[in-house]
Amino acid sequence: MITKEEVLDVQKQWSDGLLKIVAKHQNNEDFTSEASGFIDELYAYGYGEVLFKPTLATDVQFRLNKAAALSYFVAGNPGFSEDKGFALKGWTNVRWENSAIKLEENFAFAMGNYYFGNSDGEVKVEFSFAYKKDNNGKLKIILHDSHFPYQK
Secondary structure, X not given: OOOHHHHHHHHHHHHHHHHHHHHHHHOOOOHHHHHHHHHXXXXXXXXXXXXXXXXXXXXXXXXXXXXXXXXXXHOOOHHXXXXXXXXXXXOOEEEEEXXXXXXXXXXXEEEXXXXXXXXXXXXXXXXXXXXXXXXXXXXXXXXXXXXXXXXX
16 A cells, blocks of 8 residues: 555655756756656656646647656757756755645555745646556656646
8 A cells, every 4th residue: 555655755756856857957967867767766657658747838738758758857859849848947946735645555646736946936836646656666656747727
């Protein structure tokens, strides 16, 4: 059974991983390799399909393979010309507020808001994530859906 603590831990790993990509980019280091490892570590692309709907994607809304996810985080793929690199926006912190975490036998679901801070302030994004344990007992993301809140 997956625990709430495991979900909170993988959310922290996600935030820490994103900030490592940011740091590599700011230090002119190999941020693309860092992002590739981040995806391998946290997303289940190596085990099957991942349903990924990133926040800042409209032309190609759904990123169902690793190459598409990598482009979203660090840009540079001509097949995804809208991508500017979400991880390249100078984020300094990520704060999670879970509205709910639902635990099932082999799955966990989390929904809420996460906040991304940088020198421009803080951005609120709504999220839904689903996690499943891999063959080694490590939680992997199988669904990542995030978007800006509805605007009246």
